[in-house]
Amino acid sequence: xxxxxxxxxxxxxxxxxxxxxxxxxxxxxxxxxxxxxxxxxxxxxxxxxxxxxxxxxxxxxxxxxxxxxxxxxxxxxxxxxxxxxxxxxxxxxxxxxxxxxxxxxxxxxxxxxxxxxxxxxxxxxxxxxxxxxxxxxxxxxxxxxxxxxxxxxxxxxxxxxxxxxxxxxxxxxxxxxxxxxxxxxxxxxxxxxxxxxxxxxxxxxxxxxxxxxxxxxxxxxxxxxxxxxxxxxxxxxxxxxxxxxxxxxxxxxxxxxxxx
Ligand code: 1HE
Numbered sequence: 001x002x003x004x005x006x007x008x009x010x011x012x013x014x015x016x017x018x019x020x021x022x023x024x025x026x027x028x029x030x031x032x033x034x035x036x037x038x039x040x041x042x043x044x045x046x047x048x049x050x051x052x053x054x055x056x057x058x059x060x061x062x063x064x065x066x067x068x069x070x071x072x073x074x075x076x077x078x079x080x081x082x083x084x085x086x087x088x089x090x091x092x093x094x095x096x097x098x099x100x101x102x103x104x105x106x107x108x109x110x111x112x113x114x115x116x117x118x119x120x121x122x123x124x125x126x127x128x129x130x131x132x133x134x135x136x137x138x139x140x141x142x143x144x145x146x147x148x149x150x151x152x153x154x155x156x157x158x159x160x161x162x163x164x165x166x167x168x169x170x171x172x173x174x175x176x177x178x179x180x181x182x183x184x185x186x187x188x189x190x191x192x193x194x195x196x197x198x199x200x201x202x203x204x205x206x207x208x209x210x211x212x213x214x215x216x217x218x219x220x221x222x223x224x225x226x227x228x229x230x231x232x233x234x235x236x237x238x239x240x241x242x243x244x245x246x247x248x249x250x251x252x253x254x255x256x257x258x259x260x
Pocket of ligand 1 (some may be wrong): 143
């Protein structure tokens with residue numbers, strides 16, 4: 001009997017928060033078709049009761065991007081289909097059922113950066129570095145990187161990274177807007193779990209609006225955007241959970257806003 005291949009993902013549970021780890025450290029967590037298929041299967045049916053997810057990478061790097069060993073024999077049509085496959089899976093991450101905190105360290109390059117850009121919050125360790133080697137390899141972004149990453153850092157920075165092979169340090173990535181938290185080496189998972197636990201406690205309607213409405217509203221013109229915001233605001237505040245939370249505050253049971 002053929003031995004079943006080892007999974008490319010590892011999952012662990014911390015109450016309502018899960019940690020999903022890209023688990024191909026020997027290949028720097030390069031995104032093989034199998035890994036992306038396993039990611040799709042996980043996102044299609046996450047464990048019951050999960051409210052938020054941390055996504056990280058095993059070993060010294062978050063992710064080396066596309067598995068280059070699988071690229072060489074593809075026709076143009078197969079390349080389009082492959083890119084659309086990644087789009088489907090990364091969209092499922094961005095517009096799925098769980099808010100995702102990506103914890104980044106070491107190489108976050110090519111498809112690895114495209115994957116990280118589909119998460120909702122990014123925590124970087126100081127070891128993280130960002131690049132789009134596609135420019136030097138004679139290929140192009142294919143995992144949504146030309147759509148999502150310009151929205152984080154601007155098309156001009158993406159063009160610079162691809163034209164010149166520029167590698168951004170963790171500090172440069174933080175200043176540019178890739179990450180919104182920068183922590184010491186080895187501290188990323190703890191920070192990611194802390195943030196995911198907070199996200200898991202939000203009202204489901206709020207998380208839904210943040211994942212599904214906010215990115216769409218941000219793409220609209222002012223007039224349609226304000227109308228859509230009003231609709232989402234009305235729906236969210238009419239939820240029993242929102243009413244309960246506002247009552248809790250007024251009756252001195254809810255937490256005050258404090259400086260960090
Ligand atoms: C790989 C890959 C990979 C490593 N595909 N096998 N991505 C890139 O162009 C990045 C290519 N990788 C690197 O630049 C470096 O490997 C790293 C900076 C990420 C890590 O360096 P290091 O010194 O820790 O590792 P290494 O010795 O380079 O690699 C260890 C092994 O991982 C080695 O295999 P081995 O069998 O010789 O041990 C490498 O071949 C393998 N490996 N990265 C396949 N990417 C759909 S559009 C998206 C397009 C892209 O993402 S393009 C960007 C591709």
